Amino acid sequence: MSRRAISFLEGLVIVAILLVLVQSFLDDLSVLLDWSWDTRLTLLYAAFVLDLFFCIEFFCRFYFARVEGRARRYMTRGLGWVDLIASVPLLLFSSGPLVLAGLTGGAVIGGTTRMLNLLKVVKAIRIARVLRLLRTLKLFKRIRKVDAAMAQRHVTRAATTAASVVILVAVGFTAVDVAVGIPGLETDQERRLAGIAPYVDARGLTEESAQAELELFAEQEPLLLVAREDGEPRYSRYTDEEYRELFGPHDYIYAETAGTEVFLDLRPLHRAGARIGMLFFFAVLFIVVGYLVLYAPHFAVTVSDPIHVMRRGMEEDSYNLAVHIDPRFRSDEVFRLADxxxxxxxxxxxxxxxxxxxxxxxxxxxAGIFDTGAEGGSPGESGNREE
Amino acid sequence: MSSENHNPDRQTATAFVRRLLQNPALSSYTPLQKEDQIIQFFHTNAGQLSPSLSTPQFFGRRSWNEILSLLVSALVELVNLDLEPAIRRMIDERLDFRFVDFLQEGSSPSDQRQIRSEVEQAVRDVVERHDARRFLVGPFTAVYYPVIERYVEEIYQRRSYIHFELTKVQRLRMGKDEVAEMVKAATLLKPAVHLISAPGASPDERSAGLIQQDYADNATKTLTKRFSSLPEPLLRTAVNANVSFQENRFIEATARLAAVLAARCRGYNPDAVVDRGADWPGKSWFATARRNYRFYGFDGKMIDELYQIAAEKGW
Structure with missing residues (x-):
């Protein structure tokens, strides 16, 4: 592959990473602010396309690394593991199923007993989106500072460690939560959802005579969207047009108990997830920015810059600049050497x-003079070290 | 144009050197600094240059010594084209000799034109002498750029060791501007000491380019006769700038200052790019000079003060 093509693809990856950041932020924001389903569907497609792009990128990189016999190196030191867990699981378990549901118009359906498990899956999918933020770390791999290879490696390692620990702890915690159900507000909410259909059925709220009681219950229980008895609608919180505009297939859940059917609002649960998602989004973003803006310059000042100056002084006969020694770091090994x-x-x-x-x-x-002879060529050619 | 200039080897040498002089790496240097850099480049890289330049494309089968001689000769010729107007301009525009009247109290006002002419002649004589010419690089640069004025200004602001040496020990009865001009004139005339030796017989006792005090005293007398319009204190200062302070602790402060600033300016580059993590060029130079002051015959306390100035001012 030509250098120009590689450069173009690398540029494309950087653009895609930046788009992921924008998409992730807007995705959470759209849930928090109850944006219309059409808008959210567009963001969902965008997530799917980006996930697909990064899956293809990962497989291409892995393939070429394997062909060149450096697959293990790519997966470890080359941050291939980041490429892997930030692409394939997301396509398979997050954007893929959601886009499929969006395209087919299918809803998450569950009976009372299955509902809790389904809600856990929803939660797991939601938190899996946080993995997408790992792609931010890929930016480090593409910031090339030839003169400061050590600084780049150290900052990349530190930021990757910090951000991936935060993300993996979040995902791991959610996995444990899904598996054993750690008590909390969210589990209370899930139990409440699971209990609505049996309650409505037990109280006979969908009976024709209990219409007033049903409406009173619906007023107190905002999660109830629709209640039906043997296919006959007894209560609906919104008009059909509002449902079409505001709700997507995964924004509600359907439950049925002995002929009593209810449609329940999952958006509050999504909002809780979006809050957590946004928290992690900013946590990772600020970890990365913090390392780039605060730690990288500090590392340069205290490690790579003094070493660069000393190296030039030792290699170049005409280079005689002394290392600037900041009194605050005078006792550092590097500055003792510089002294x-x-x-x-x-x-x-x-x-x-x-x-x-x-x-x-x-x-x-x-070199240019020898190439062209003493007479030929322009003077600039001889002085440009880049050449 | 002489017939020698039609010599193909001569033309090749001139073209080669011309391209070297146009190298961007040298663009910020004075003509003499460029010459100094290129000559050093020839010496340092002789091993790599010799095979390439001994090809038919350049100088055929000539020996390296012959090639070097051709190159240096072409270099000096080309540098002189820029140097000669630069000397005239510098002496006319960058030097003010009114301080001479303060050195000759009671005498009639000095003939400024004659002084200017003799200083110019002295500099031209140094330029003509290939063995003396290299000693002009630092002094020429020190006067070419406003380096001396800046340091003297700071010295007078601080009123510390150097100020004390100038005003109380050397007892210069003149303002700081006149002192700066005197140091500039002495710096420029510093290499004139090499004019009194036979060509090729350099008086320096070691690589630091220092001379003995006895030699300096004789040189002062000879130069005073040769440049009769120039006051003896100025010439003595210029000559004593070549004497080690370790040998003679009574050297004039102006001579000590001229010696330090001439050495500082040999590699001075006003457009030098400072790497992140490195000290400023002036501070770096004086930091090194603080360690080597004995070797170069500098006044250690003067170096300390100049180091402080360079560090504080970011020079």
Missing amino acids: SYNRVFLPLKDRNRGEGASSDLSVDDI
Whole structure:
């Protein structure tokens, strides 16, 4: 593959990562603010397309790494594990099923006993979206600073560790929650949902004579959307048009007990998930930004910059700048070394050179002259080290 | 144009050197600094340059010494084209010799035009002498850029060791602007000491380019006769700037300052890019000089003060 094509694809990945950030934020915001279903469906398609893109990216990278015999290296040091868990599970368990449900118009259906399990699945899908934020870490792999390879590696490692720990703890905690049901507000909500259909049935609220009681119950129980008895509608919170505009297939759940059917609102549960999602979104975003903005410069100032200056001083005859030693870090090993460099090496280098000047020119600078002869070529060619 | 200039090797050397001089890496340097850098480049990279330049494309089968001689000769010729107007301009625009009247109290006002002419002649004589020419690089740069003025200004602001040495020990009865001009003139005339030796017989006793006090005293007398319009204190200061302070603790403060700033400016580049994590060029230079002051014959306390100035001002 040509260098230009690779560069284009790398650029495309960066754009996709930035789009993921925007999509993730808008996705949670749309749930919190009850945006229309059409808008949310568009965001869902966008998530699906991005998940598909990153799945293809992962498989391509893995394939080429394997062909070149470095699959293990890619999966470990190359952050391939991030590529994997931030792509395939999301397509299979999050955006894929939701888009499928959206396309087929199918709803999550459950009886009373299955309902709790289904709600747990909904929750697991919801929290799995947090994995998408791992893609942010892929940005580090693409920020190339040739002169500061060490700084890049250290900052990437630190940020990747911090952000992935936060994300994996969130996902792991949810997995445990789904498995054993850790008590909390959300589990109370789930139990409440599961108890509505049996309650309505037991109280006979869908009887024709109990219409007033049903409406009073619906007023106190905002999760109840529709109540029916043997297919006959007894109560509906919204008009059909409002349902079409505001509700998607996964925004409600259907339950049936002895001929009493209820449709229940899942959006409050989604909102709770979106709150958590947004919390993790900002946590990861600020971890990444914090490492880039706060830690990376600190690392550069205290480690890579002094080493860069010392390396140049040792390699280049004409480079005589001393390392700037910040008094706050004077006792750091790097600055103790830099102090020796300033006090011992530079004076020694200067004395060894004596009266002879050093030159800023190198043979590389005049390569163009040898290529074109003394007369040919433009002067700029000889001085451009990039060439 | 001389017949020598039609020599193909000469033309190749001129073209080669011209391209070197146009190298962007040297764009911020004075003509003499460029020459200094290129000569050093020839010496440092002789091993790599020699095989490439000994090809038919360049100088055929000539030896490296012959090639080097051709290149240096072409280099000096090209540099002189820029240097000569630069010397005239510098002496006319960058130097003010009214301080001379303060050195000759009681005498009639000095002939400024004659002084200017003799300083120019002295500099041109140094430029003509290939063995002396290299000693002009630092002094020329120190006067070419407003380096000395900036340091003298700060010295007078601080009123510390150097100020005390100038005003109380050397007892200069003139303002700071005149002191700065005197240091500039002495710095520029510093290499004139090399004019009194036979060509090729450099008086420096070691690589730091220092001379003995006895030699300096004789040189002062000779130069005073040769440049009769220039006051003896100025020439003595210029010559003593080549004497180690470790050898003679009574060297004039202006001479000590001229010696330090001329050395500082040899590699001075006003457009130098400072890497992140590195100290400023001036601060770096003086930090190194603080360790090597004995080797170069500098006044350690003067270096300390100049280091503080460079560090505080970010020079």
